Structures are given as C-alpha cells and as structure tokens.
Amino acid sequence: MKKIKINIDYSKCITPENCRACINICQPVVFVLTFTDEDYHDPKNWKIVPIFPILCIGCNLCVENCPEKAINVLIK
Ligand code: SF4
Numbered sequence: 498m499k500k501i502k503i504n505i506d507y508s509k510c511i512t513p514e515n516c517r518a519c520i521n522i523c524q525p526v527v528f529v530l531t532f533t534d535e536d537y538h539d540p541k542n543w544k545i546v547p548i549f550p551i552l553c554i555g556c557n558l559c560v561e562n563c564p565e566k567a568i569n570v571l572i573k
Pocket residue numbers: 503522523524525526527552553554555556557558559560570
C-alpha cells in the first residue's frame with residue numbers, strides 16, 4: 498500500500514481562510530480548514546490541515562494550484 502505524506506508550510510500559508518485553493522481543488526476532500534485557538538476572529542488562528550491523507554489520489558492539483566507553493570505531497 499502506498500504511503501502518502503502531505504506537508505503544509507505554515508510560514509507560507511498565512512491566510513488560508515481567504516485562499517482555500519487547496520480545499521476547492523481537492524476532489525477527495527483531504528483538507529479541512531480549522532482554527533487552533535478560541536479567537537477565530539484572528540486570521541492567525543486558522544489553519545489548513547490535511548486531515549485525511551489516506552484519501553489522497555496523488556493528483557498533485559493542490560501543489561500546482563497553491564499560490565504560495567506551500568504544499569508538498571510525497572508518495573512512497
Ligand atoms: S494531491 Fe490531489 S488528492 Fe492529494 S491532497 Fe492534493 S489535490 Fe487532494
């Protein structure tokens with residue numbers, strides 16, 4: 498079975514709630530947008546998380562469409 502690792506560079510993905518390109522392009526719904534703190538009004542607390550990497554089909558569309566080049570998909 499293939500192993501898929503999806504990394505997001507959070508130093509590049511700074512305002513995911515305004516972007517969402519990876520969420521919108523990923524058909525199997527690997528990513529979710531969530532917040533990491535109680536204050537969800539603060540954009541710094543929002544994060545894209547590849548919560549279901551097992552669903553990834555390795556299409557690479559998220560990598561190609563991320564405007565910040567923040568996503569890396571590694572398939573072994
Ligand atoms: S490579 Fe394709 S399936 Fe995998 S996370 Fe990216 S967009 Fe989704």
